[in-house]
Amino acid sequence: MAKANPKVTPLSDGPDWTFPLLEAYHQEIRRVADYYQLDTYPNQIEVITAEQMMDAYSSIGMPLGYHHWSYGKKFIQTEQNYKRGYMGLAYEIVINSDPCIAYLMEENTITMQALVMAHASYGHNSFFKNNYLFKTWTDASSIIDYLLFAKEYVSRCEEKYGISEVEDTLDSCHALMNFGVDRYKRPQKISMEEEQKRQQEREEYLQSQVNQLWRTIPTKPSVESTQRQHFPSEPQENILYFIEKNAPLLKSWQRELVRIVRKISQYFYPQKQTQVMNEGWATFWHYTILQHLFDEGKVTERFILEFLHTHTNVVSQPAYNSQHYSGINPYALGFAMFTDLRRICETPTAEDKEWFPDIAGAPWLETLHFAMQNFKDESFISQYLSPKVMRDFHLFAIVDDAKDPSLEVAAIHNQQGYQTVRQMLSAQYNLSQLEPNIQVYDVDISGDRSLRLRYIPQQGIPLAPDSTNEVMKHLHRLWGFKVSLEQQNEDGSITELSRCPAA
Amino acid sequence: MVHFIDRRLNGKNKSAVNRQRFIRRYKQQIKKAVSDAVSKRSVTDVDSGESITIPNKDISEPMFHHGKGGRREMVHPGNDQFSQGDRIKRPDGGTGQGSGKGDASADGEGSDDFVFSISKDEYLDLLFEDLELPNLKKNQLDKLVQYKQVRAGYRAEGVPSNIDIVRSLRGSLARRIAMSAGKRRELAELEQELALLQQDPVPDQHRLLLIQDQIKQLKQRIAAVPFIDTFDLRYRNYQKRPEPTSKAVMFCLMDVSGSMDQATKEMAKRFYILLYMFLSRSYKNVDVVYIRHHTQAKEVDEQEFFYSQETGGTIVSSALKLMKQIIDERYDAEQWNIYAAQASDGDNWTDDSPLCAQILRSQLLPLVRYYAYIEITPRAHQSLWQQYETLLPEFEHFAIQPIRDVADIYPVFRELFKKQAA
Numbered sequence: 001m002a003k004a005n006p007k008v009t010p011l012s013d014g015p016d017w018t019f020p021l022l023e024a025y026h027q028e029i030r031r032v033a034d035y036y037q038l039d040t041y042p043n044q045i046e047v048i049t050a051e052q053m054m055d056a057y058s059s060i061g062m063p064l065g066y067h068h069w070s071y072g073k074k075f076i077q078t079e080q081n082y083k084r085g086y087m088g089l090a091y092e093i094v095i096n097s098d099p100c101i102a103y104l105m106e107e108n109t110i111t112m113q114a115l116v117m118a119h120a121s122y123g124h125n126s127f128f129k130n131n132y133l134f135k136t137w138t139d140a141s142s143i144i145d146y147l148l149f150a151k152e153y154v155s156r157c158e159e160k161y162g163i164s165e166v167e168d169t170l171d172s173c174h175a176l177m178n179f180g181v182d183r184y185k186r187p188q189k190i191s192m193e194e195e196q197k198r199q200q201e202r203e204e205y206l207q208s209q210v211n212q213l214w215r216t217i218p219t220k221p222s223v224e225s226t227q228r229q230h231f232p233s234e235p236q237e238n239i240l241y242f243i244e245k246n247a248p249l250l251k252s253w254q255r256e257l258v259r260i261v262r263k264i265s266q267y268f269y270p271q272k273q274t275q276v277m278n279e280g281w282a283t284f285w286h287y288t289i290l291q292h293l294f295d296e297g298k299v300t301e302r303f304i305l306e307f308l309h310t311h312t313n314v315v316s317q318p319a320y321n322s323q324h325y326s327g328i329n330p331y332a333l334g335f336a337m338f339t340d341l342r343r344i345c346e347t348p349t350a351e352d353k354e355w356f357p358d359i360a361g362a363p364w365l366e367t368l369h370f371a372m373q374n375f376k377d378e379s380f381i382s383q384y385l386s387p388k389v390m391r392d393f394h395l396f397a398i399v400d401d402a403k404d405p406s407l408e409v410a411a412i413h414n415q416q417g418y419q420t421v422r423q424m425l426s427a428q429y430n431l432s433q434l435e436p437n438i439q440v441y442d443v444d445i446s447g448d449r450s451l452r453l454r455y456i457p458q459q460g461i462p463l464a465p466d467s468t469n470e471v472m473k474h475l476h477r478l479w480g481f482k483v484s485l486e487q488q489n490e491d492g493s494i495t496e497l498s499r500c501p502a503a
Numbered sequence: 504m505v506h507f508i509d510r511r512l513n514g515k516n517k518s519a520v521n522r523q524r525f526i527r528r529y530k531q532q533i534k535k536a537v538s539d540a541v542s543k544r545s546v547t548d549v550d551s552g553e554s555i556t557i558p559n560k561d562i563s564e565p566m567f568h569h570g571k572g573g574r575r576e577m578v579h580p581g582n583d584q585f586s587q588g589d590r591i592k593r594p595d596g597g598t599g600q601g602s603g604k605g606d607a608s609a610d611g612e613g614s615d616d617f618v619f620s621i622s623k624d625e626y627l628d629l630l631f632e633d634l635e636l637p638n639l640k641k642n643q644l645d646k647l648v649q650y651k652q653v654r655a656g657y658r659a660e661g662v663p664s665n666i667d668i669v670r671s672l673r674g675s676l677a678r679r680i681a682m683s684a685g686k687r688r689e690l691a692e693l694e695q696e697l698a699l700l701q702q703d704p705v706p707d708q709h710r711l712l713l714i715q716d717q718i719k720q721l722k723q724r725i726a727a728v729p730f731i732d733t734f735d736l737r738y739r740n741y742q743k744r745p746e747p748t749s750k751a752v753m754f755c756l757m758d759v760s761g762s763m764d765q766a767t768k769e770m771a772k773r774f775y776i777l778l779y780m781f782l783s784r785s786y787k788n789v790d791v792v793y794i795r796h797h798t799q800a801k802e803v804d805e806q807e808f809f810y811s812q813e814t815g816g817t818i819v820s821s822a823l824k825l826m827k828q829i830i831d832e833r834y835d836a837e838q839w840n841i842y843a844a845q846a847s848d849g850d851n852w853t854d855d856s857p858l859c860a861q862i863l864r865s866q867l868l869p870l871v872r873y874y875a876y877i878e879i880t881p882r883a884h885q886s887l888w889q890q891y892e893t894l895l896p897e898f899e900h901f902a903i904q905p906i907r908d909v910a911d912i913y914p915v916f917r918e919l920f921k922k923q924a925a
Contacts, residue, residue, distance in 0.1 A: 072525030075518040319581020396582035402572040461573030470565035
């Protein structure tokens with residue numbers, strides 16, 4: 001740590017904060033962030049109380065959510081846990097919007113506020129603005145408007161059709177929320193007014209389309225041997241989208257609800273894919289920015305010690321056999337990887353030169369920005385996880401095969417294992433492997449209108465039976481006719497897993 | 504470029520609606536939890552809320568997710584002992600290393616039940632939803648009123664102890680001003696004239712004397728206005744206002760003869776708890792009188808009521824007589840809302856049953872607001888029940904219900920107190 005410059009008067013280290021002091025800290029943080037070329041949306045920083053934080057928390061960070069019991073459940077849970085001291089509250093919540101909204105909690109000291117500003121308003125913010133996934137999948141400028149639209153639409157529906165009706169539809173949509181995502185097709189950007197206007201048109205148009213599809217009076221195929229046309233012609237992974245467009249009996253407002261849930265799911269999809277990177281990036285920058293301020297003598301030692309204490313907690317990684325262990329801490333892994341990237345650029349070792357010939361010795365800031373912009377967790381890890389980080393974390397890979405009575409250590413953090421560990425860790429963040437692969441396979445359009453889904457297992461992992469039947473009931477509610485789910489086995493045979501109604 | 508916004512004063516309860524939605528949705532489960540919780544309470548404990556437990560599976564939000572089995576690869580940190588190719592025993596329960604971490608998240612964590620607290624009001628509301636006190640409307644105005652002295656302004660007559668000093672003095676001041684204002688004005692005019700006259704180099708002596716004389720007279724008359732007059736006095740006024748009494752007494756009558764075992768008593772206890780909570784929602788203070796009986800009746804405390812062992816035969820009328828006696832001594836039916844709940848297994852000395860019915864008919868039922876008899880027995884009804892049945896057509900505020908097991912109590916209670924269709 002460099003000695004503080006005696007000529008610079010440091011900012012007050014509180015511990016209490018005031019608005020002018022926040023301004024002063026923010027100004028310094030912004031100056032440093034500019035120096036490191038962090039490109040951000042404008043910031044909007046809101047000071048809230050702990051209770052409001054719990055509110056925000058329980059609506060998955062959405063500043064405006066439609067009303068639903070599941071958020072109430074989440075709120076009660078959060079409140080219980082908080083009151084019993086099982087958990088502290090998140091220090092910050094930040095919303096991917098333009099301007100980028102970050103929440104500061106009233107109870108925090110000025111040190112924590114500065115940390116949060118650097119972390120959320122510059123770290124996360126620049127990530128939201130520049131990462132390719134967010135750029136492609138979300139539209140920060142319209143999300144608040146859209147959420148507002150959704151909230152109003154849902155409450156209008158509740159007035160018109162009753163709370164229970166709306167709740168039923170939303171429940172069913174929530175059950176399929178993870179399958180309401182386009183993984184490959186890019187959504188379009190539209191503004192609030194357009195959304196409203198188009199919603200009207202869509203209602204009319206959709207209904208007419210659906211009618212078109214189902215209008216055909218079933219006729220016997222003229223030639224028996226004719227292969228029946230599949231509908232949809234290709235399997236579709238976005239089940240909610242398929243339902244919105246094709247479910248025969250949904251009313252137009254229900255279609256709109258399906259759409260709302262689907263849109264929100266889509267909005268959060270990139271966040272699920274970039275946890276490690278996003279948190280790592282934000283953590284790296286709060287650390288770097290505040291250290292920079294300390295080196296300049298802008299902040300006191302008391303400040304930096306309190307900061308380091310918190311920071312260390314944030315990036316701690318309990319070992320696999322610790323009672324606190326609950327998987328790999330994305331803050332820890334992300335922070336370690338970005339820090340290590342900088343080290344590889346600045347002081348590469350022979351090992352780094354062998355593993356990362358492109359970036360060893362390259363300018364670090366550019367390399368980091370490039371890494372932040374062009375990857376998601378899965379590819380980021382497979383590209384940049386260095387042997388040093390694996391050694392630091394003592395990573396080891398376990399293969400758990402149900403056929404095998406014991407677990408096998410597939411690889412550890414040594415020369416032979418680096419590649420395997422890296423590849424397996426990367427796969428661990430591959431969402432398409434984490435979520436079951438279920439697609440809309442076929443609809444019997446000329447027959448009983450039954451809908452068939454197909455589950456294709458990977459690595460022989462079965463679908464959990466307990467909740468599957470429940471989800472199928474929800475699907476049935478949306479589709480309105482028979483629904484079934486089948487599994488395509490490795491040998492190509494098909495087994496039926498579930499159907500609703502059961503008979 | 505940055506906006507700081509202070510949102511602390513904004514509404515806190517953004518999630519209140521969502522919480523209500525949650526309670527609304529799980530009302531059935533919550534109600535069940537609430538009625539289960541009744542038995543754990545003491546009869547008179549109504550001030551606390553209740554912590555509600557709902558099985559997690561009932562409120563889980565289903566999702567498609569992977570189940571156990573198949574081949575999984577997981578990377579874990581903190582290797583301290585393993586080398587490549589090591590084989591490890593599969594850990595139980597999936598904690599620590601090993602499998603299961605991947606799919607636990609979608610499942611909702613673990614299998615702990617979902618526990619949360621509801622406030623006292625929410626608790627009682629849920630417990631007694633759609634219930635109402637019987638016969639309240641009919642009797643409320645003509646009967647069960649007590650009079651309360653309330654202040655009702657001021658009046659001109661009264662007893663000295665009720666004199667309101669401030670009001671009286673204010674009246675006095677006003678009267679004095681009113682009575683002397685004209686004279687004071689005259690006085691001021693005369694004094695002014697006098698001053699002018701005195702300045703005159705050659706004063707008109709005659710006029711001067713006249714004015715001085717008038718001034719003197721005026722001053723005397725002003726001084727003669729009394730400081731206080733009976734006219735000024737104001738007395739605090741009190742009126743009697745009829746108020747529906749908020750006092751209630753609940754008689755718990757129970758057979759403790761040899762045929763009543765502890766389980767039956769527990770069932771009765773739950774019924775009494777429900778009744779007490781229900782009454783205390785409507786009345787500010789509820790007294791509870793416990794009367795137990797075998798061949799003789801005795802007033803006891805809660806502990807003894809529920810847990811002391813007795814043997815012997817059964818004469819129900821002894822308890823009814825004691826209840827009448829206690830009402831006469833301590834609980835004037837004009838001032839107290841009297842409720843009674845009698846629990847028994849139906850056994851009675853056969854010759855006594857007609858007497859019971861008669862005591863009820865002539866002495867007790869006219870006094871009480873509601874009398875509930877619950878018979879806790881799986882067997883056929885006996886003479887007491889049959890005698891009581893004859894009372895039913897005459898008295899609307901008399902009810903009898905059989906209870907077979909614990910699960911019946913709450914439904915029976917609801918049946919007894921259900922809101923009558925208007």
